[in-house]
Amino acid sequence: MTGVGTLLRLALRRDRVVLPLWVFCLGILPYVYLTGFQTLFATDQERIDYARISADNVGFVGLYGPLQGDSLGELTVWRGGFQPVLIGLAALLSVIRHTRTDEEAGRTELIRAAVVGRWAQLAAALLLTGLGGLLLGLLATATTVAAGEPVAGSIALGVVYTLDAWVFAAVGAAAAQITETARGARGIAIGVLGGAYVLRLGGDISAMGDGNLAWLSWLSPVGWAHRVFPYGANDHLPAVLSIVAAVAVTGLSAYLMTKRDLGGGLLAARLGPPTAAAGLRSPVALAWRLHRGLLLGWTLGFTALGLVFGGVAGSVAQIAEDSGGVDDIFTRMGGTDEIVDGYFGIVAALCGVIAACYAVQATLRMRDEEQNGHAEALLSTGVSRYAFAGSHLLFGLLGPAVVLLAEGLASGLVHGDVGPVLAATMVQLPAVWVPAGVALLLTGFLPRLTGLSWAVLGGALLLMLAGPLLRFDQWVMDLSPFTHVPQLPGADFTVLPLAVLTVVAAVLAGVGATGLRRRDLPL
Structure with a gap:
């Protein structure tokens, strides 16, 4: 792990624009939704009616996830139901950019020629993205508390967003070990993110009917983020599952790195034909x-x-x-x-x-x-x-x-x-x-x-x-x-x-x- 600190400072220097941008834009959205709802509903009964109809609506549950309450905080979290997907996307792209993209461009070879540990670059990328997820969670917590929401629920909301970033940062790290190209790694990681969203959607819709497939939501990190219910039940089990998944997938990515050569991937690239076809000229x-x-x-x-x-x-x-x-x-x-x-x-x-x-x-x-x-x-x-x-x-x-x-x-x-x-x-x-x-x-x-x-x-x-x-x-x-x-x-x-x-x-x-x-x- 020699050189992690230096590589982390380098990554922060390179992401001095991108990192604050996605942290701020995604971290401020709960406050935007909350203040918007505060001015949107003329009466409490109007808010309650809106929540009641939305919670029983298959289409809205499919889009935003389950809704179990009618408070402003619960409506805010529910309306931001696509947030875990956006946060996960930003996290996995960040890790791939500082690992597989650098390796493909030849920068990793230069870095590894110095006194740098094998896992230092991967650790720096995960620390950078993990720090971004933590700042995002703190921003979401601070702004919702400032808007008048309960402190415990706002902290839980920040934890949900932070853990979601950590889980998909680990997914990006694992995907970076599989292919030789950053484009392939992004495709794999985004595919996992899309699959997680589909599992969440299928499980939530099934739960509104016979419930035979409701368990699908518990296979999805996106589903875990939807099941904490920060301003309601505040269930800790999904958060624990996110922590376990983040640690396990991070460990898997470190192990996979030992099974491949620098510049290569676990899946070898297929060789093309020696001459180009007429359609490529x-x-x-x-x-x-x-x-x-x-x-x-x-x-x-x-x-x-x-x-x-x-x-x-x-x-x-x-x-x-x-x-x-x-x-x-x-x-x-x-x-x-x-x-x-x-x-x-x-x-x-x-x-x-x-x-x-x-x-x-x-x-x-x-x-x-x-x-x-x-x-x-x-x-x-x-x-x-x-x-x-x-x-x-x-x-x-x-x-x-x-x-x-x-x-x-x-x-x-x-x-x-x-x-x-x-x-x-x-x-x-x-x-x-x-x-x-x-x-x-x-x-x-x-x-x-x-x-x-x-x-x-x-x-x-x-x-x-x-x-x-x-x-x-x-x-x-x-x-x-x-x-x-x-x-x-x-x-x-x-x-x-x-x-x-x-x-x-x-x-x-x-x-x-x-x-x-x-x-x-x-x-």
């Missing part, structure tokens, strides 16, 4: 080969989201019929006078932000190709830098169109009204292209700061989640490109904002490609 064809797995995964994921969102729409309509007061609440949360239209408008905007994550990821693939030396080999041929950038940007622009189309079709078919639902989803596309343009702009001029592309998305997500509840000024909301998208279905369709967003994205991408053309590529 152009930059676009090569980009298709590199992006097709990512595109397929995102398309399947968005199809599943569409099935869930489309199924929940019927539950939203039932809520409107059961309680006119809840209908008014939904309108104040950012929807329209028609609750189902408002629901699909909010869902479409959320899908737009998620699709923008794919757009940024696909666009930044050119930066990965540059860092691992593949771009240098490609550009040493007759391929121009514009062709290189354009081949990856193509998937950053058209890929989100494919996944949004899949979500809109699935959601509309399940709901039984494809046209309006699909239109609400596809109209998000110009706003999705703007972060992709920002990613290419940073790649062209400030390649070391390409991580700031994710800050644009984080800000847009924060405005989407917090803005309607906290009633931000319009100029603040206008900072997000998604604010300018017509809120279909229900609102009037206008072409001008979509055209402006498209032009902005095109200018950003064009300037970024020019910057890439003019700067040096590191050897």
Whole structure:
């Protein structure tokens, strides 16, 4: 373990922007939800009715998890039911970035040439992410206590978030030992996270019926986070399970490291053919080969989201019929006078932000190709830098169109009204292209700061989640490109904002490609 302290300081130096960003954005959300609910409900009876209907609604339980009480604190934790997934995602990506990504880039070999222990880099990555999870939990605790919630419940909420980060940090560490590439490690770890969410969803929905599959939730770290009920039962067993899982998986990752060579993985990479097929003899064809797995995964994921969102729409309509007061609440949360239209408008905007994550990821693939030396080999041929950038940007622009189309079709078919639902989803596309343009702009001029592309998305997500509840000024909301998208279905369709967003994205991408053309590529 020699050198852990030095490597931890190095990791903190490298993550001086990224770490505070995800800690603050995810740690402040409970306070945002809480203060929003405080202003949302005019009377206690309105809050109780909302909680009663939501707790018995299959669609809402599937989205947010079980709800066992009607206090503001319990509603806040329930409304933040997707928080454990977001925290887990941030944690596993952080660990993989400081382990497998560095190893793939050759930095680990240089570090290990010094007086550094075998497990020092892995330990530093886990300590960094664990510290981030702890700070996130402390922030959630402090802000909810400041908002007037019970101290014991707020501490329990902070513990839930901290342990969730630790569990999935360990998952990321284990995944980093399996494959030779950071991309493969991220795929494995995110697959585990998605599986945990599906197990939680299936178990919670089963518990509302015959309960035969309710035990599935107890196999999921996400399910454990949902079963502490900080402001209610405050059950300690799920927290104990999280601690045991974090320790066990961390130990497993350390053991797996001893079973592989530096630079290799437990699963050896498959050798390719000695000569390229005819279909790989152009930059676009090569980009298709590199992006097709990512595109397929995102398309399947968005199809599943569409099935869930489309199924929940019927539950939203039932809520409107059961309680006119809840209908008014939904309108104040950012929807329209028609609750189902408002629901699909909010869902479409959320899908737009998620699709923008794919757009940024696909666009930044050119930066990965540059860092691992593949771009240098490609550009040493007759391929121009514009062709290189354009081949990856193509998937950053058209890929989100494919996944949004899949979500809109699935959601509309399940709901039984494809046209309006699909239109609400596809109209998000110009706003999705703007972060992709920002990613290419940073790649062209400030390649070391390409991580700031994710800050644009984080800000847009924060405005989407917090803005309607906290009633931000319009100029603040206008900072997000998604604010300018017509809120279909229900609102009037206008072409001008979509055209402006498209032009902005095109200018950003064009300037970024020019910057890439003019700067040096590191050897």
